[in-house]
Amino acid sequence: MAAVRVRQHVNPLAQKYCTPVNPLEWEQVYAKSSQPLHVDIGCAKGRFVLQMAQTEPNWNFLGLEIREPLVVEANQWRSELGLTNLHYLYCNANNSLQPLLSSLTPGILQRVTIQFPDPWFKTRHAKRRVVQPKLVAELANYLAVGGVVFLQSDMEFIAVEMRDRFAENPAFARVGADEWLTENPLQVQTEREIFTQNKGEPIYRALFQKVLNAEKKNINTNS
Template sequence: MAVVRVRQHVNPLAQKYLTPASPLEWEKIYAELNQPLHLDIGCAKGRFLLNMAEIEPNWNFLGLEIREPLVVEANKLRSQLNLTNLHYLFCNVNNSLPTLLSSIPPGTLQRVTIQFPDPWFKNRHAKRRVVQPELVEILANYLAVDGVVFLQSDMEFIAVEMRDRFTAHPAFKSVGAGKWLTENPLPVPTEREVTTQKKSEPVYRALFVKREVVNGE
């Protein structure tokens, strides 16, 4: 069987990724539509979400990934395991998130993870990074009150940038007074997290809770 090569870095600003994803028919995706939704942005091969879906059958899980071959393979494995609370979608989150979230029942989105995103090291490529102020605003609009956002990276400057952008938004309150979390609050680590820790390298983690904003404060 031929091995499909998948590019490690994909430019979300490229022309081929500028078309937003179509709205999802949620009732055709999940067996139990009324369960809380966990959104994983940049899910890669999707193994983290697959393990989460097995551990927490009372949650629905949605993984978004810009590299289509990874999504195809992840959905094949999901189907083989008959996980009816899990779905992967090929899309560019920078322009597709409002369309996807606008159709879900209010209060459904209760957990968001953004883990080890592509750092795009050069300053001139900073707009390609996934956590932009616009993304924070979208999540503030659709995440349920008391819902959480978990961020982690092995690149400190990226972790700081992500943390600062959520801290700057009045809808999000940092857990831990702005300090890095020493432990992952979720029951499943990502593959990148395991690899990083095996090398005894640091992982920078931050957790935010969505609070109800009254009169912009």
């Protein structure tokens, strides 16, 4: 299949991305819609969740991506492999999470990943970054208690911003006492992660868990 050429940066505040998606008919999306759901926000070409879906067939996976050509191509790969626990959706996560997640059976959403998002370096473009307080609040509303959010970036200032926004929400508790996780807790690495590691450059990772009470605390993974 020929490679799809798409823009590297897409402004999520542009008019064409302002309309939220309609809720999905989950029973039509997945062969077993009652399986736990993992949502990858900003999945790009979708190869991370493509591998995850094959590695963990007892989970369902949803990749969200704002660049439509990548979604079309990723769904073609999914269909060619016959994967019935994977779906890609063209949408703007900053205005589409609520209608998507509100249609889920409570407790289904158990894992979320946000990995190497577009940093939007200029301060005046900070509102274009994907991890905004509203997105964190929506995940707090719909993630199952005990569910996790995994964040990583090769840009320290972006990782700090993402980490701090989740830490500020009382629904989440940070996993681990160290400043950053040294290893990826999942079974699959993204292409950007592998590329960055091969260059010997640092990756900043943080894991958060949805907790019952509102009290913020650290969870020591070694205990």
